[in-house]
Amino acid sequence: MAPTRILYVEDNAANLALVRKVLEHGGRYEVVGAATGEDGLSTIRDHAPALVLLDLDLPGMDGFAVARALRADPSLAAIPIIAISASVMKHEREAALAAGCSRFVEKPFDISELRALVDQIVGGHAT
Numbered sequence: 001m002a003p004t005r006i007l008y009v010e011d012n013a014a015n016l017a018l019v020r021k022v023l024e025h026g027g028r029y030e031v032v033g034a035a036t037g038e039d040g041l042s043t044i045r046d047h048a049p050a051l052v053l054l055d056l057d058l059p060g061m062d063g064f065a066v067a068r069a070l071r072a073d074p075s076l077a078a079i080p081i082i083a084i085s086a087s088v089m090k091h092e093r094e095a096a097l098a099a100g101c102s103r104f105v106e107k108p109f110d111i112s113e114l115r116a117l118v119d120q121i122v123g124g125h126a127t
Contacts, residue, residue: 003030004122007049009040009066010084011058015107019053022111023118037061041069044076050122056085056096064099071100080121084109 006029010016013035020031032049034040037058044052052070056063063083070076083096086107093104102121105114 003028004051005030005032005047005049006051006053006118006122007032007034007040007043007047008053008055008084009034009037009058009063010053010055011035012055015055019114022115029118029122035059037063037066040066044070044079048076049079051118052079052081054081054083054101056083056087056092064095067096067099067101082117082121 016033023029034043054063081101082103083101084105
């Protein structure tokens with residue numbers, strides 16, 4: 001069975017590498033990266049991932065705009081989005097949820113909690 005594709009829109013290569021290592025361990029997931037909001041939207045349209053992990057502080061088009069664009073596109077609106085951000089400000093969390101993110105995870109995140117959340121949203125079980 002092919003691994004489930006997850007897109008992580010993140011401009012920090014170290015954060016992308018960590019999430020890729022954490023989620024690809026066990027072979028259930030394939031993590032594809034995009035460094036900008038624009039690249040993320042293009043990748044989502046081309047490859048329709050099962051889940052989008054979305055940094056909110058991106059160069060150019062920020063994560064809020066990416067989430068709103070996904071929710072506005074009927075062919076992409078059902079893809080779940082988890083916002084991942086270093087900002088712990090209440091208004092940013094509320095804005096992410098209002099933009100269409102289903103969950104908000106604070107950086108630094110707990111690896112096992114992130115893996116469990118991804119398993120829950122994608123519909124799998126922890127391996």
